[in-house]
Structures are given as C-alpha cells and as structure tokens.
Amino acid sequence: xxxxxxxxxxxxxxxxxxxxxxxxxxxxxxxxxxxxxxxxxxxxxxxxxxxxxxxxxxxxxxxxxxxxxxxxxxxxxxxxxxxxxxxxxxxxxxxxxxxxxxxxxxxxxxxxxxxxxxxxxxxxxxxxxxxxxxxxxxxxxxxxxxxxxxxxxxxxxxxxxxxxxxxxxxxxxxxxxxxxxxxxxxxxxxxxxxxxxxxxxxxxxxxxxxxxxxxxxxxxxxxxxxxxxxxxxxxxxxxxxxxxxxxxxxxxxxxxxxxxxxxxxxxxxxxxxxxxxxxxxxxxxxxxxxxxxxxxxxxxxxxxxxxxxxxxxxxxxxxxxxxxxxxxxxxxxxxxxxxxxxxxxxxxxxxxxxxxxxxxxxxxxxxxxxxxxxxxxxxxxxxxxxxxxxxxxxxxxxxxxxxxxxxxxxxxxxxxxxxxxxxxxxxxxxxxxxxxxxxxxxxxxxxxxxxxxxxxxxxxxxxxxxxxxxxxxxxxxxxxxxxxxxxxxxxxxxxxxxxxxxxxxxxxxxxxxxxxxxxxxxxxxxxxxxxxxxxxxxxxxxxxxxxxxxxxxxxx
Ligand code: GLU
Numbered sequence: 001x002x003x004x005x006x007x008x009x010x011x012x013x014x015x016x017x018x019x020x021x022x023x024x025x026x027x028x029x030x031x032x033x034x035x036x037x038x039x040x041x042x043x044x045x046x047x048x049x050x051x052x053x054x055x056x057x058x059x060x061x062x063x064x065x066x067x068x069x070x071x072x073x074x075x076x077x078x079x080x081x082x083x084x085x086x087x088x089x090x091x092x093x094x095x096x097x098x099x100x101x102x103x104x105x106x107x108x109x110x111x112x113x114x115x116x117x118x119x120x121x122x123x124x125x126x127x128x129x130x131x132x133x134x135x136x137x138x139x140x141x142x143x144x145x146x147x148x149x150x151x152x153x154x155x156x157x158x159x160x161x162x163x164x165x166x167x168x169x170x171x172x173x174x175x176x177x178x179x180x181x182x183x184x185x186x187x188x189x190x191x192x193x194x195x196x197x198x199x200x201x202x203x204x205x206x207x208x209x210x211x212x213x214x215x216x217x218x219x220x221x222x223x224x225x226x227x228x229x230x231x232x233x234x235x236x237x238x239x240x241x242x243x244x245x246x247x248x249x250x251x252x253x254x255x256x257x258x259x260x261x262x263x264x265x266x267x268x269x270x271x272x273x274x275x276x277x278x279x280x281x282x283x284x285x286x287x288x289x290x291x292x293x294x295x296x297x298x299x300x301x302x303x304x305x306x307x308x309x310x311x312x313x314x315x316x317x318x319x320x321x322x323x324x325x326x327x328x329x330x331x332x333x334x335x336x337x338x339x340x341x342x343x344x345x346x347x348x349x350x351x352x353x354x355x356x357x358x359x360x361x362x363x364x365x366x367x368x369x370x371x372x373x374x375x376x377x378x379x380x381x382x383x384x385x386x387x388x389x390x391x392x393x394x395x396x397x398x399x400x401x402x403x404x405x406x407x408x409x410x411x412x413x414x415x416x417x418x419x420x421x422x423x424x425x426x427x428x429x430x431x432x433x434x435x436x437x438x439x440x441x442x443x444x445x446x447x448x449x450x451x452x453x454x455x456x457x458x459x460x461x462x463x464x465x466x467x468x469x470x471x472x473x474x475x476x477x478x479x480x481x482x483x484x485x486x487x488x489x490x491x492x493x494x495x496x497x498x499x500x501x502x503x504x505x506x507x508x509x510x511x512x513x514x515x516x517x518x519x520x521x522x523x524x525x526x527x528x529x530x531x532x533x534x535x536x537x538x539x540x541x542x543x544x545x546x547x548x549x550x551x552x553x554x555x556x
Pocket of ligand 1: 075
C-alpha cells in the first residue's frame with residue numbers, strides 16, 4: 001500500500017529541499033523594531049494602472065518612513081495574460097515617479113536582493129517544496145477532475161441551490177487514496193494540485209486589517225487550486241510562499257483581495273507560517289452620472305499612468321494628489337509645510353479612507369498649477385524640456401535652440417508674490433506662448449487677427465503707427481503704462497477706464513483699447529500673457545516688425 005510520501009515523491013521527484021532549508025536560505029531580515037517590509041507585486045499584463053501607482057506609492061512610503069524595505073515582485077504566473085516587456089516597463093514608470101525599490105525585479109535579466117528570485121515564474125521549485133510537504137501531511141492533493149467534470153458539478157450545485165465550488169463532499173478527488181492517485185498519475189491522467197481545506201462554511205473567523213480594524217469573515221472551506229497544470233502556483237499560494245520567505249511584514253494590496261483573506265489565513269495557519277499584517281487599500285473610483293465605479297482601463301484615459309506622463313502633468317502633482325487620496329490629513333500638512341518634500345509626510349493607516357477613493361482629475365490640475373507657479377522659470381524649463389523631448393519634438397527643438405528665450409517666456413508673471421497659475425501641465429504651455437516663435441506667429445497671422453470690430457481700422461493703424469514711431473520701452477511696467485496713458489489725448493482716448501465709462505460719448509476709446517491693439521498686433525489674440533513682458537522679450541526690432549505686419553493686414 002502506497003503512502004502520502006510515495007505520492008509526494010511521485011509528483012515532485014526532483015524536489016529535495018524542505019521548508020526548513022528554505023527558512024535557512026531566506027533568513028529573517030535584520031531590521032530595527034517597527035521597520036516595515038512592503039512590496040508591490042504587479043502582474044505584467046499591460047500598463048501601470050493609476051490604482052497600482054497609488055498602492056505602490058503607499059507601500060513604498062510606509063517602508064521608507066519606517067526604515068524598512070520596499071521590494072518589487074513580478075507576479076507572472078498567468079502566462080496567458082502576460083504582455084512581453086511590460087514588467088520592466090512597470091518598474092521604469094515607478095522609477096519615473098521616484099518609487100525606487102530597495103530590492104526585487106528590475107527586468108527579465110536583472111534583479112537585486114537576497115530574497116529572490118523575485119519573478120514568480122522563476123520560483124516554481126520553491127512553491128513545490130511547500131506543496132510537497134502539504135501533500136505529505138495530507139493537506140494538498142492531486143485533482144484529476146476535467147473542466148467538464150467541474151462544469152457538471154457547478155450546474156448541479158446551482159440547480160440545487162448549493163454554494164458552488166470544490167469542497168467537502170463535492171471535492172471528489174480529496175478522498176482518493178494514495179494508491180488510487182498514484183495509478184491515475186501513472187496512467188498519464190492530467191491533474192492539478194488542490195489545497196485540502198478543513199474549514200466550514202458555517203464558521204466565522206476574526207481578522208484584523210490595519211485600515212479596516214477587526215473584521216469577521218466566513219472561514220474558508222473551498223479546496224482551492226494551488227498549483228496549475230503548467231506547474232505554476234495560483235495567486236493565493238504564491239502569496240503565502242513569497243510573502244513568507246521574502247519576509248513581508250505588511251501586505252498592502254487593493255481591497256479586492258479582502259474577500260480571499262480567509263483562504264490566505266487558512267494557508268498560513270496550515271503551513272505554520274506567521275501571518276503578515278494586512279492593509280487592504282481603497283480602490284480608486286470614478287464618478288459617472290452620479291454613480292461610482294472603479295477607474296477602468298477601457299473607459300478612462302486616466303486609468304493609465306502613461307496618460308499623465310504623456311499629457312505632461314508634473315509627476316509630483318500626481319504623487320501629491322495620490323497622497324491626498326491616501327491620507328485625509330495630507331492637504332492640511334502640505335499647506336503648513338510648503339517648503340518640505342512630500343516624502344517628509346508620514347503616512348498612517350488610521351487616516352486612510354475605507355471607501356473607494358474618488359478620482360478627480362481637476363484636483364490634480366489644481367495641485368499642478370499651484371506647484372508649477374511657485375517654481376523658478378529655470379526649473380520649469382528643465383521639466384518642460386525633459387517632457388517635450390519625448391512628447392513634443394517641435395517645441396523641444398525650439399527650446400534647445402534658445403534656452404534663454406524660453407526661460408524668459410516662462411518667467412512671465414513668475415517669481416513674485418502672486419504668480420500666475422496658468423499651466424497645469426507641460427502640454428498647456430506651448431499653445432499659450434507659441435506666438436513668441438516666428439514660424440508659429442506666421443500661422444496665427446494667416447488665421448487672422450482678433451481686432452475689435454467696433455473700432456475703426458484707420459484709427460487702429462494711426463495709433464499703432466504712432467506707437468512704433470515713438471517706440472521706447474520704459475524700464476518698468478508702470479512707467480510703460482504711463483506712456484500709453486500719455487498717448488491717449490492725442491487720439492481722443494480716455495487715459496483711464498473709469499473716465500471713459502462715465503462719459504463714453506466724449507471719447508473714442510480708452511487706454512485699455514490701445515493696450516489691446518498692441519496685444520493683438522504682438523500675438524493676434526485679445527488674451528495673452530502680460531503684454532509688457534511680451535514686448536520686452538520680443539525686443540524692439542521684432543515688436544516693430546509685428547506692428548508693421550499688423551498695419552499691413554489692417555490696410556488690406
Ligand atoms: N498580482 C496581484 C495584483 O496585481 C498582487 C496583489 C498583491 O499585492 O498581493 O493584483
């Protein structure tokens with residue numbers, strides 16, 4: 001008569017290590033009291049989701065602020081859904097946002113740290129060591145049920161209003177004797193490995209979640225699959241083995257995993273591994289027509305982190321926004337600590353919201369405007385250049401062609417007490433300032449000037465001609481504006497708007513109209529950044545050339 005040991009040896013003939021050997025190979029980490037070991041465990045199935053950036057940011061900060069370790073583990077056990085190269089891309093994108101792991105997977109040929117491999121597909125033998133011991137203990141078994149057997153079972157359960165699943169008396173293969181199982185294997189019957197649960201559907205277990213507090217959940221009673229036919233584990237089993245041997249102290253993951261926590265608890269208890277702490281993080285939601293739903297890969301551009309990168313949102317704006325979602329006291333802290341880095345903020349579990357966090361792109365834009373406005377022009381230029389290099393080559397060429405020029409442009413209404421807050425993202429900049437570049441200006445002119453149609457063209461020509469003939473840009477904005485005022489009587493314009501408004505019939509216009517003619521001549525538009533700054537940056541020669549062009553078009 002064969003034993004469970006024979007069965008285990010038949011299934012895993014080449015697995016000779018034991019759990020104890022693995023414990024020695026992956027010793028407890030030497031960290032100070034309270035140091036957290038956290039991880040980000042993405043599946044390489046596509047792009048970095050904004051929700052994943054959120055969970056990885058939290059995990060990263062928790063490790064860093066406690067003097068612990070943050071690592072990346074690539075969960076590539078679902079070979080069908082894997083997208084080539086996406087693992088390495090995820091790591092690169094995290095790096096871009098300043099989330100730099102202490103150890104773990106970097107790309108398919110590179111990883112760092114002593115607790116690897118950090119890619120699950122390279123850990124197959126490690127899982128098998130644990131499964132082999134579970135088989136010997138009678139707590140895991142081969143299951144030979146085919147897809148159609150399982151479907152039949154499911155239909156039967158649904159028809160008879162029985163909770164569906166593979167468990168208890170419905171778990172046909174759990175009762176096969178070692179001899180029976182061995183002969184089926186020898187016959188070549190395909191199988192997978194299941195965990196043998198000792199739980200009961202009627203029982204509740206108490207669980208503590210770092211964010212949600214004490215919870216009561218139904219005990220696990222399903223014989224879940226732990227090893228698939230391709231020799232790779234399921235998520236649940238990989239979580240047990242990896243988080244144990246990598247010594248994760250806090251499993252910080254999306255709240256969608258909360259429901260499977262009873263499975264994980266039974267697995268940890270059965271193998272005798274210490275349970276890590278769990279923090280199920282809120283999922284990012286979106287409001288649509290009054291309803292909340294998960295931020296969706298298919299429907300929402302902003303579900304992909306790459307969207308923010310290509311649109312040119314400053315990375316710190318997105319990160320700070322995610323911190324406001326993570327902890328309710330972040331904004332207040334930020335207002336009081338404007339000079340600090342967001343990395344100085346201490347995240348805490350008890351300030352985390354329990355319901356899904358509502359995503360609000362307007363808020364990111366506001367944060368971005370605030371932060372960008374208080375930066376030096378030269379800093380903004382560096383960030384802009386970096387972005388344009390990849391996403392706007394035309395602008396990039398202009399930037400590198402004359403960096404002083406773009407810095408002067410970016411400096412308009414900046415570096416003062418109340419700076420202008422008009423840019424939320426790098427891609428907002430070019431449309432607002434492109435008139436500074438002559439090739440673009442030419443195109444704008446071809447599309448027409450926004451002259452005030454109520455004014456007489458000849459009058460505008462006269463004023464512009466006078467302005468250019470007497471052009472001498474004053475040394476500061478108020479003196480320059482005085483010069484404009486002084487011109488007014490010559491054309492029967494009011495030198496201030498109030499006078500004009502009181503006695504419109506006495507005047508043909510007012511000083512603001514003169515400024516508008518100049519603005520339209522310089523930019524073709526009625527709205528633009530500060531006009532005095534524009535005149536200054538364009539320089540006398542170009543100002544006069546543009547006035548001449550404007551006059552010509554008015555004459556046409
Ligand atoms: N690979 C899992 C996921 O992408 C990881 C969940 C976890 O952090 O444990 O959802």
